[in-house]
Amino acid sequence: MLDRVIEKLLALQECDAHRDNIQNQLERIPVEVARSEQSIQNELDAIEAAKIAVREMEVRRKNLDTEIKLAEEQTARYKTQQLQVKKNEEYRALQHEIDGMAGNISDLEDSEIGLMLEVDEATEKAKKEELERNKTIEDLKILISKREGHREDFEAELASAVAAVESAAAELDEKSMQVYQYVKMKAKRPPFVVSLEDQKCTGCYLRVPNEIKAEILKAKELVRCNNCSRILYCLPGHSLNS
Ligand SMILES: [Zn+2]
Structure with missing residues (x-):
């Protein structure tokens, strides 16, 4: 008699454990989905940050371009003035300015060339990384949809596990x-x-x-x-x- 009761209790305990296990797995799903969504956001943020970095470099390059143009215009003005001055010392003073501007322009051009190479490199790197990050995002999305699928499976399983617990409990006094x-x-x-x-x-x-x-x-x-x-x-x- 008591053996039967123990048997039924063990059956109930097994059903209980099964239900708890499914319940735990079900509860983990939203946590895992949230973690994957956060990872996707991190990837998107990194893609955006790389684009911003490239844009900032381009702005710096454009600024250099403007500086070069201004220096060239200034040089042209000095040269026009040079044609108009009468005194040698004024002429030499302007020549000194023109030479100085030429040095500046040369430095600015070097910087611009250096920056253009950096922009190219950064653009290339950002594109490559974006492809990789997009691939990671796709994988994460697949993982999320799989987990959503599991949620439906587990919900159905939980319903039958709960029913099993109830019928095992009904067997007992x-x-x-x-x-x-x-x-x-x-x-x-x-x-x-x-x-x-x-x-x-x-x-x-x-x-x-x-x-x-x-x-x-x-x-x-x-x-x-x-x-x-x-x-x-x-x-x-x-x-x-x-
Ligand atoms: Zn004990």
Whole structure:
């Protein structure tokens, strides 16, 4: 009689564990989806940052271009002035300015060439990285949609697991059910129905007193571990050896 009750309790415990497992997996899905969405956002931000960096370099290059044009215009003005001056020293002073501007223009042009190479390199690198990042984003999107698919599977599975728990519970008498619920509350972690082996509870692995072992062997009613409160039973055959 009690063996049947233990059997049913073990069945219920198994159904409970199955349901909890599905429930846990289901709860993990939104967390994992959010993590993937954050990763996608990080990739998008990195793509945007690379584009901004290239644009900033282009702005710097354009500014250099403007500076060169201004310097060239200034040089042209000096040259016009040079044609108009009468005194040699004025002419030389203007020539000095023109030479100075030529030096400036040469430096600016060097900087511009250097920057143009940098822009090309950065553009190339940004394009390559964007392709890789877009590939990562695609993979993450596939992962998200897979997880969304899993959610539907798990939801369906959970519904049948809950039904299984209910029908396993319906097999038990009210008193046994109360003991089981009490043990779940007290022990917190499964399993809640455990075997006694070598006079040790296999839930907490502590030795139980002789009286408890004797109670279990009598098999009159459900016996709980004096330490962890779990329901104890003897494995088939063990009770015969006592
Ligand atoms: Zn125990």
